Amino acid sequence: MPMFPDGFVQDLKNRADIVDVVGRFVQLKKQGSVYVGICPFHQDHKPSMRVTPSMGIYKCFACGAGGDVFKFVQEHERVEFPEAVRMVAEFSGIPVPEARPSTPEESARERERDRLLEMHRLACDFFERELRKSEVAKEYLKKRGLTGQTAKDFSIGWAPEDGDALPRRLREAGYTDEEMLRGGLLKRNPERNSVYCTFRARVVFPFFSSNKSVIGFTGRTLDPENPAKYLNTPETPIYHKGNELFALGVTKEEIRKEQRAVVVEGNIDVVQLWQGGVRNVVAASGTAFTPQQARLLKRYAGKRVVLVFDGDAAGQKAARKAIPVLLAEGFEVRVLTLPEGEDPDDFVRKRGGGAFLAQVEKAQDFVDYLVGAARLTPDSSPEKRAELAHAVKEIVGAIPDPILRESYADKAGDALRIDPRNLAEAAGREPPRPMRPAAAGFAPPPAIERDLARALLSPAALELDRTVADSFDPALLSDPRVAEIVDTLFEQISRLGAVDLKEMAELLSDESRDALTSILCEGDADRSEAAVTATYLQTVLFLQLRRIDARLKAIAGDPARLELWLEGNGQKRALENLRREAGRPDADLVGLLARYGEELEAPVREFIVKSKK
DSSP: OOBOOTTHHHHHHHHSOHHHHHHTTSOOEEETTEEEEOOTTTTOSSOOEEEETTTTEEEETTTOOEEEHHHHHHHHHTOOHHHHHHHHHHHHTOOOOOOBOSSHHHHHHHHHHHHHHHHHHHHHHHHHHHHHHOHHHHHHHHHTTOOHHHHHHTTOEEEOSOTTHHHHHHHHTTOOHHHHHHTTSEEEETTTTEEEESOOSEEEEEEEOTTOOEEEEEEEEOOTTOSOSEEEOOOOSSOOGGGOOBTHHHHHHHHHHHTOEEEESOHHHHHHHHHTTOOSEEEOTTSOOOHHHHHHHHHHHTTEEEEEOOSSHHHHHHHHHHHHHHHHTTOEEEEOOOOTTOOHHHHHHHHOHHHHHHHHHTOEEHHHHHHHHHTOOTTOOHHHHHHHHHHHHHHHTTOSOHHHHHHHHHHHHHHHTSOGGGTOSOOOSSOOOOOOOOOOOOOOOOHHHHHHHHHHHSGGGHHHHHHHTTTOOGGGOOOHHHHHHHHHHHHHHHHHSSOOHHHHHHHSOHHHHHHHHHHHHTOOOOOOHHHHHHHHHHHHHHHHHHHHHHHHHHTTTOTHHHHHHHHHHHHHHHHHHHHHHHTSOOSOHHHHHHHHIIIIIHHHHHHHHHHHO
8 A cells, every 4th residue: 555755644634624624525614613514424413513623623422423634534435544645635735745655566556657647648738739730620619619718728639630640759758559558549450460549530628637637538520420429538547437527627626616516418518618607517428427426526516416418318318327326425416407409518509608507596306307307297197107106216215314315205205196105215226324323422521621621722821821830730620531631731831832732632532532622612712811811710719619618518517617618608709709800800910810829729728628637
């Protein structure tokens, strides 16, 4: 397994924005200093997951899922750690340094991949230069209404009729025929024992990976007599048709911005829509939509997708097949039906991108689409209704969320006039993500101790922390998790002179880290220095009084109890005075702390000594 250079993973973890990464998959809402969202790892019906950017972690207090940014991507995308690292790096716009494979075989594969990618980049440059020289190719693009800028945006090119032009250029660059065969740029003629160029006399559209590396090509013939209208790169070590989406490398930022993807069938549809202002678009590129493509799209599109396949029978059949695949990955699927015989390219050229966007907003949910496409009438036969019901059952059953599945089953049942319970059963497609069981109930620390920790963790408390680090009595705390948090905090202050919550999250035990997350979830601790100082003094005094009360109960009936009770009451009055004082904070914080330390803390220590006698 490839290893990353020393320090890269930790540096990436420190630089990655966990809110941005998690927010690509889960809708997050800011709540104080944390973000909350529906947990994707169990059937969550309220926002149970907390993302704490200051600590770089996420935590669900319902099912127990939690960890850092890599753990989230691993579990959500069901990938191994190295792939999770690469995905986080891509999301963060941070290049991954050259990996150091652990075996010679892996090293050879990496070298081959790098050479094939560079070879395809050179081929793409070659095709673009040839387009500028080809009048017939430029005339074709002009006739399709495409501008030079659009051609540049998608690196559209031209493969000349001279079948040796590209191989000759690549041989000059040091590539062998065997490498061109492996990359799909050459084909072998066994009868003549020769090779020939895959793409000849075709307008060429490069196929980009999500990080915009050229991994393959689609060639469109201009010869109306040629039965192979489109010709695609075959499966290669760098191109797997069912794993990629055409133009995602170009349009992914627009998809991410819109949090919705428009999925069409053909490459020219994508290019035409882009030029018309509809830029959150990709194409399945002639292949049946796959689960791998759905997961890839989900990285950028959130949960919303609109299918806009051609209006003919083949296009509508492809749409029906894509719906359950997308539903199984948690997408909200809507379908736009174009007039029969029209595709998105035709529509935009006739009516413009604005009209197309208006139609996208009217797209139907998949149940309305399926029922409408079946053209049911009150007189439709029971057999026709049953046939549609079986199709709907299979599609509805792909929805992993049981409540959502039941809701769509109810809607389809009403339309088909059948019992919705017959539609809500899972359909046995690719199994949904295993849901976590509920976690053992999380018990938060006592409120007064949470207040204390939150005050000490405030950025405004740095001077206070330095002042009290050596004098604070950890025995005042009844919750060991808060004691560990405070102890780690003071240790950091001593060692670093500052608080580093990301480091703290790594140093704490799992239980204390969860407690720290819950404390930070309760609201911002970023207040004024005077406010956090007053909170500290109030809570410490309260904790000291709590210990006195415990001692009083332990010596019930002892004559000394009355004396302690009277003195304790005096301290409670002092606490009230302190609370009032907090409304008019002293500008000299250190002096404020020292004054109350002398007036209140010393007598309390004396009471505790008495209570032990």
